[in-house]
Amino acid sequence: MAAVRRLEAQGVPSKQAEAITAAITEVLNDSLENVSQALVSKGEMQKVRPF
Template sequence: MERMERCRPTMDRCRDIGGNGFRRNLYSPSSTSNNGYGLFSRQISRLVKPNGNRAFLLDTLALVRGLEAKGVPTKQAEAIIAAITEVLNDSLENVAHAFVSQAEMQKVKLFSNCLLICFNEVLAVVLV
């Protein structure tokens, strides 16, 4: 048991780096978000509405008028632009979930290294 106490400082450092919330996110994908991606997702845009949807700027009126200028009826032009906007929104959501910030990646790397060090120390204590 005394040998295990030597590992305690390393385990405490791992806890400080990872933090309780970080570990929960790392091992439970949907613990902090409803999207099921947990730690490995983030909000790219700072223009996030309360319901979680991102705001992106798209001049739909100009697009509708452009289609109308090419002979597309107003109702059809509006329907086309609405469909394009929906697809674009879904695509941006998928892209947002595929990226991880540099800070998040650094935290994962530090936490993984710390766990490896702790494991090696525990293994050394057990094998001695």
């Protein structure tokens, strides 16, 4: 993964780079899931408020 290689290039040991990248990926995935659950599709919106 590119993020791991970038961290390693900055002197972060491989295991730590992998752990940091995994943690960041998990946070991003959780955030994206929360955002997608908060969004309403156009069809759902039209059911509530027809245009």
